[in-house]
Amino acid sequence: MPELSPSTIRPGHVSGLFATDRGLFLLPSRIGVDVTRRQAIGFISHAHMDHAASHALALCTEATARMVRHRLGNVTTRVMEFGQPQEIAGHRLTALPAGHIFGSAMLFTEHEKGSLLYTGDFRLGPSATAQPAELCQADYLIMECTFGHPNYRLPAREVVIEMLLETVTQAIRRGATPVISAYVLGKSQEVTKILTSHGIPVLQHPTIFEISQIYQASGCELGDFRLYEGRPVPGCAVIVPPKPLAPSGLPGALHVEKIHVTGWAMDAKRRQSAPRDHWIPLSDHADFDQLLDAVEQVSPQAVFCTHGPKSFVEELRQRGHDARWLA
Numbered sequence: 001m002p003e004l005s006p007s008t009i010r011p012g013h014v015s016g017l018f019a020t021d022r023g024l025f026l027l028p029s030r031i032g033v034d035v036t037r038r039q040a041i042g043f044i045s046h047a048h049m050d051h052a053a054s055h056a057l058a059l060c061t062e063a064t065a066r067m068v069r070h071r072l073g074n075v076t077t078r079v080m081e082f083g084q085p086q087e088i089a090g091h092r093l094t095a096l097p098a099g100h101i102f103g104s105a106m107l108f109t110e111h112e113k114g115s116l117l118y119t120g121d122f123r124l125g126p127s128a129t130a131q132p133a134e135l136c137q138a139d140y141l142i143m144e145c146t147f148g149h150p151n152y153r154l155p156a157r158e159v160v161i162e163m164l165l166e167t168v169t170q171a172i173r174r175g176a177t178p179v180i181s182a183y184v185l186g187k188s189q190e191v192t193k194i195l196t197s198h199g200i201p202v203l204q205h206p207t208i209f210e211i212s213q214i215y216q217a218s219g220c221e222l223g224d225f226r227l228y229e230g231r232p233v234p235g236c237a238v239i240v241p242p243k244p245l246a247p248s249g250l251p252g253a254l255h256v257e258k259i260h261v262t263g264w265a266m267d268a269k270r271r272q273s274a275p276r277d278h279w280i281p282l283s284d285h286a287d288f289d290q291l292l293d294a295v296e297q298v299s300p301q302a303v304f305c306t307h308g309p310k311s312f313v314e315e316l317r318q319r320g321h322d323a324r325w326l327a
């Protein structure tokens with residue numbers, strides 16, 4: 001086998017270590033990595049549906065296994081504990097916390113041809129619900145770059161949490177029901193935990209409540225939250241999925257203040273879609289600076305970028321990294 005050099009790896013072409021074929025595959029085993037079609041063996045970084053499929057054998061963390069079964073039915077899983085390498089189909093594979101949602105994992109693979117860190121969706125720093133990300137040095141880095149544009153430099157997390165608490169508290173003081181829209185899996189539970197740990201009880205839409213039960217059963221306590229049963233309760237915040245509310249607002253509520261909690265709140269166009277609502281830029285994806293920081297920490301020979309703007313590849317090259325877009 002010729003020595004693997006970065007120039008021999010091209011997006012969409014087979015290299016000694018991985019290949020892409022409408023998804024990412026480890027070589028030589030062809031273990032799928034977040035491939036969204038059924039595979040013989042597939043690693044699932046977390047239970048968002050753009051990363052999961054009903055594989056014959058799914059490799060994932062215990063919490064992800066429970067959530068995948070909730071969403072896809074009975075999938076056979078092999079549980080990966082964080083930081084404990086396993087030999088699978090000729091690979092030494094280690095799941096590392098990704099800091100994205102509870103149970104989310106990065107995948108570190110070691111092979112005679114080199115080491116590879118695949119981040120999946122990730123975020124650096126503390127979280128109310130997710131295990132904090134743990135990066136490690138690797139020869140090659142495949143990184144999710146959703147917020148790979150300088151517009152997405154998020155304010156410090158403490159500042160954002162303060163904004164959220166203040167917005168909810170003010171709404172309650174005005175006699176309104178704070179209605180927070182957030183992704184059903186991950187963001188809703190993160191917001192719930194932040195609010196309940198600051199003394200604000202939470203009512204959840206049924207689809208959110210179901211996932212919260214899985215969080216709790218997997219050991220992630222969310223505090224004082226209940227199912228929303230058709231009428232607001234004074235002093236409580238309500239969390240709903242991010243689709244528009246009925247024109248009348250929340251069923252059962254007269255006076256609603258709508259709050260969107262998303263990293264896309266940094267995007268002026270997004271805010272203009274509902275300029276009278278509140279927008280809080282709390283994200284479970286790494287922002288622009290965290291992406292740059294992650295590359296420095298992993299210190300790879302080459303970085304392969306997925307998701308996000310292709311211009312981020314150029315940003316990395318300007319900083320002296322060998323960066324490519326992974327198709």
Ligand SMILES: [Zn+2]
Binds near residue numbers: 046048100121
């Ligand atoms: Zn995700």
Ligand SMILES: [Zn+2]
Binds near residue numbers: 050121
């Ligand atoms: Zn994703």
